[in-house]
Amino acid sequence: MKPVKVGICGLGTVGSGTFNVLTRNAQEIERRVGCEIIIEQIGARRDNPNCITTGTNITRDIFDVAVNPEVDIVVELIGGNDVALKLVMLAIENGKHVVTANKALIAVHGNEIFAAAKKNNVTVAFESAVAGGIPIIKALREGLAANKINSLAGIINGTGNFILSEMQQKGRDFSSVLSEAQALGYAEADPTFDVEGIDAAHKLTILASIAYGVELQFDKAYTEGISKVTTEDVQFADELGYRIKHLGIARRTQTGIELRVHPTMIPKDTLLANVNGVMNAVLVDADAVGQTLHYGAGAGDEATGSAVIADIIDIARNINSADSRAVAPLGFQTDELSDSPIMSMEETETGYYLHLKAAEKPGVLAEITKIIGDCGINIEAIVQKESDEEYVPVILLTQRVVERKMNQAIAQIEALESTLGSVARIRVEHL
């Protein structure tokens, strides 16, 4: 059968992993697909010493690949937004299928990319954009396609999970672990995307659109990072039976869809709480199947390459099929997306862990609990920690309540003369 020809744009970490796996496992892959997959061309500004590309057609201008008449599938692995978008759109206009690992590109420009792909009758695949090697997009679009998805919650940023795991297991503080993560190459020199949750929000946006069949709406995701999580909070959470994880959560409610990334306390005996280090996992709760967990490496050259190649194989298996019933980019047919609104964080309901400093004198706890009660919030536990300081830590766990009410309570507590500074809050979920 006619071989399928791919052009790889970008030869960084993921590019070299993709090249190496595709080359090393060529025979196994051909046995699966029934045809050869040939690397027709590579577009890269420079060579990568980790892959031996001798004999492969290499161009320094990635746009060459998008217009190469021999190329069936353009693989975009350059990252970033502007050039990547130009490349992908040019490839689509030239009738190429596209595989991309670029979560920012899909989360921000996915809607227009999918529209162009539909118009040009080509496939755009992006399994590698979320949770690296875990085939979670395929699971949601196909494996669980019979289900209404109730909620999904994912550890989808390996850097953040590495930092929180180290803080929890070794009692270290955020900044010292971050420095180590940077030295180990887990975190970028500018760690903002990872630790402030932007990377996770990109991925969550994609997962939520697939789960619920809504357009990509990255700008509506609530995003809170882990840089303010303290060693103390990790310790207090442990004492209460919880772990703090940086989760991306999407949930279907009566009024819309929750879309939020924030540090979250979850019971420590759950599987998700025990996903440590740089590993990723996504817990899906669906109406027919119940809970499923999808766990694996969230990054890495070959792990991400594994997902890139899975997309290439999918396209190769269907390349001669013009059936418009084929799996749509978001799993739902493009003209069947729903307009369920994304909810604001104020409307979202969770449990809360509060950590504040209060003067150690009679009546202070009564003042605080009165405010909370008056705001319609039920307290599950309250603990006053010992301390030699004038202001001692007070820890509160509350039942589920809409965030708006909690915001009111926190503002009033912070205004008390008997409390010091701001109230730290971590949302609590029993997944």
Add this chain to the structure above:
Amino acid sequence: MKPVKVGICGLGTVGSGTFNVLTRNAQEIERRVGCEIIIEQIGARRDNPNCITTGTNITRDIFDVAVNPEVDIVVELIGGNDVALKLVMLAIENGKHVVTANKALIAVHGNEIFAAAKKNNVTVAFESAVAGGIPIIKALREGLAANKINSLAGIINGTGNFILSEMQQKGRDFSSVLSEAQALGYAEADPTFDVEGIDAAHKLTILASIAYGVELQFDKAYTEGISKVTTEDVQFADELGYRIKHLGIARRTQTGIELRVHPTMIPKDTLLANVNGVMNAVLVDADAVGQTLHYGAGAGDEATGSAVIADIIDIARNINSADSRAVAPLGFQTDELSDSPIMSMEETETGYYLHLKAAEKPGVLAEITKIIGDCGINIEAIVQKESDEEYVPVILLTQRVVERKMNQAIAQIEALESTLGSVARIRVEHL
């Protein structure tokens, strides 16, 4: 677009779950697939009070469904071997696609079924045959298709896992938990298939063929049940830092493929060791992606129905495509299966936990350790337990060694005058 019409044969647990989910989520599914999926006919000997089939064409003769010219996909949910095989072959001969949840049928007759399907250019899908609602077959055939699979290890029988979990968590013994499982409906009146590992071996056979691209060879699987696992062993394992799980393991080695189901001790801090109750999980170790874990409900009406419908949706998405590159039943093209041999248990290498009774007198441990050393086996730990009896429990942990050598050592230990009865062995894996 033209609707796709299914005929459901069998209206037991899975049949009713499939009917109910397909009916309840019809709109969501149509949004995904782009066409309606209609239940054209049901073949069932009797009605099921759990589903309201009013208005649906019901026949008491399931073979009517296989020849109904209106039916595109025949869904075989009657279970068993003989009648199910006849039904599936008749459906295939009549040009119907087939979806089945029947693990025994696929493990034992899969090769001939797939050959007939290929000849008649129809799809046979069986996601629901392994691990209920977990999309593990899709993950192996498609999501991880870029990889060489090194090994897979699965908790793929919920009944067995429920029993072992209860034994571990509550110190109960095998037979009392089994009785409870039967009362709860988790175990059949004849529990042999579940507790003796036959059900797990059916599923493992299927997973291994997909992982390695070899023909289905159920008769070569090594199968050992959990009925001999004692409360003492569960307790000793715990003290040594392990849990006992009933695993199906397939591993690629230099000389062939290991295919084995047996009680296995695994370190207690691993995710797989913490999969409890009736839940299932499959850990896959692959060359590019590393380890992935796929966790969820292994049985249940709607969980299994979820997988049945995922197969229906896959077929509906591709029903007009005659592309022979479509996903083959075992993921590998049927004419590209390999003849890697399935290895005998004697050739398999694992660590071992041994539990024996030895006379409490000088020199006995020396005798035992000499036998083990002479057989070329390295001991990792040896513990003599206290007891008031004449013969006291001795626990040994060994390093990895081929089973043949261990069989020799066990035979010699059992022949000693200073030991009593037989040596209990549980294989140890660090997955």
